[in-house]
Amino acid sequence: MSKVICCLSQKGGVGKSTIARIAAVAYAAAGWSTIILDADASQETSNEWFTRRLDNPKAKTTDLWVSRAKGVNPVKKERASGNYDMIIVDGAPHATDASVMYAKQADLILIPTGTAIDDLEPAVRMAISLVSVHGIDRERIRFVLNHCSRNKRETSQAIEAILGSGLKVMGAMLNESPCYRSAMDAGLAPNEVPYFIPKNRATFVAESIANELEAQFCDGSMGVN
Numbered sequence: 001m002s003k004v005i006c007c008l009s010q011k012g013g014v015g016k017s018t019i020a021r022i023a024a025v026a027y028a029a030a031g032w033s034t035i036i037l038d039a040d041a042s043q044e045t046s047n048e049w050f051t052r053r054l055d056n057p058k059a060k061t062t063d064l065w066v067s068r069a070k071g072v073n074p075v076k077k078e079r080a081s082g083n084y085d086m087i088i089v090d091g092a093p094h095a096t097d098a099s100v101m102y103a104k105q106a107d108l109i110l111i112p113t114g115t116a117i118d119d120l121e122p123a124v125r126m127a128i129s130l131v132s133v134h135g136i137d138r139e140r141i142r143f144v145l146n147h148c149s150r151n152k153r154e155t156s157q158a159i160e161a162i163l164g165s166g167l168k169v170m171g172a173m174l175n176e177s178p179c180y181r182s183a184m185d186a187g188l189a190p191n192e193v194p195y196f197i198p199k200n201r202a203t204f205v206a207e208s209i210a211n212e213l214e215a216q217f218c219d220g221s222m223g224v225n
């Protein structure tokens with residue numbers, strides 16, 4: 001059965017599409033048939049990104065697809081089709097009823113956030129609501145810090161705030177880096193940039209996502225890097 005990862009947030013611009021693309025490119029490169037379901041009907045940024053990707057000869061993955069999230073329950077439909085090993089939902093800018101539906105079906109829920117309190121507090125509130133109002137298992141939720149600066153105090157305060165709320169945060173995080181934007185402008189993902197350090201950071205995020213997913217199943221290596 002397909003595995004499902006969803007990227008959700010309460011705020012726009014925190015990195016849902018960025019994290020979805022990092023994971024999708026890594027899984028596709030590892031031989032998983034992968035689809036991103038773009039649940040952001042108002043912008044369809046991942047759909048547009050995929051159009052740019054198809055025009056970029058540097059994009060090497062073959063079995064990677066992006067589609068609008070269509071119908072009443074797009075994850076159920078794609079799971080039933082049996083076409084994909086990995087379904088990644090790129091969530092809408094704000095949490096909606098659909099976000100809850102995706103969270104309920106996801107093996108792993110990723111919540112990207114910046115480190116500032118203005119970003120963190122809504123993200124933590126959304127996660128707590130998923131757990132306490134909607135019955136989502138908190139063990140399936142991972143925060144991913146994005147747009148991080150070199151200020152270690154900012155990062156460690158953000159980590160403490162998340163852990164202090166009884167939630168989990170991935171050790172791998174993404175620094176703010178203009179090369180990620182230009183890569184995505186060209187239809188690539190941050191783990192496909194040509195620069196050693198930013199590429200390694202994004203690759204570490206992909207590996208950590210794979211490890212977190214694997215830990216949900218404890219069924220041996222999933223072979224993603």
Ligand SMILES: Nc1ncnc2c1ncn2[C@@H]1O[C@H](COP(=O)(O)OP(=O)(O)OP(=O)(O)O)[C@@H](O)[C@H]1O
Nearest residue numbers: 012013014015016017018093147174175176177181
């Ligand atoms: N670590 C980063 N460094 C530099 N730019 C980044 C980084 N992460 C994301 N961006 C850029 O920030 C913008 C928002 O990122 P992204 O589209 O992934 O957020 P989002 O949560 O999907 O936004 P939305 O809610 O609008 O769907 C994009 O232009 C993206 O290229």
Ligand SMILES: [Mg+2]
Nearest residue numbers: 016017040045
């Ligand atoms: Mg987006």
